[in-house]
Amino acid sequence: GAVVSQHPSRVICKSGTSVKIECRSLDFQATTMFWYRQFPKQSLMLMATSNEGSKATYEQGVEKDKFLINHASLTLSTLTVTSAHPEDSSFYICSAWTGSHQPQHFGDGTRLSIL
């Protein structure tokens, strides 16, 4: 089945550091990739939608200068949390989608802890 690889799985770093998270579709080309954030015991919250070669569409309340998304190819999207602070600590998960009538395929997520 379709595999999405997300890396790293866990990051612990100091406040002020920028952190890059990669999301790769390993055996298919993804028209669209999604980035979600999840707080403990809560459902996934969509942060942004990215299409290859175009600017990401951010959800209301998500700072695009804080959460930089690059979708350079049909198999790779990256999320960079710039100048991370403790309140950015969360679980971030990506998904990849090939188009209509297809499921979204999720990565294993990245647990980000900012000290």
Place this chain on the structure above:
Amino acid sequence: KNEVEQSPQNLTAQEGEFITINCSYSVGISALHWLQQHPGGGIVSLFMLSSGKKKHGRLIATINIQEKHSSLHITASHPRDSAVYICAVFSETSGSRLTFGEGTQLTVNP
């Protein structure tokens, strides 16, 4: 009221029991996802369906479009089935975006 509601929120069962998780939605949809989120956080897509019934191993998913309701059944439950099960819908108007239910935490005891 959430557009996608699941019940129950928490479910504890003994190994071998038949499990049912319900999902009701209030919007027109093009398809519905059942997802499984492991304790480590990774999410697996179990089913995507837009009508009828699908079966994979011990898992069965059904959907009734007229009643805007779907169920996920697990037969002969096992401790390794312990996870959060999430219902998510592709609405007719939101295109590629998923709207998620709050999830059902399932614990299967040996």
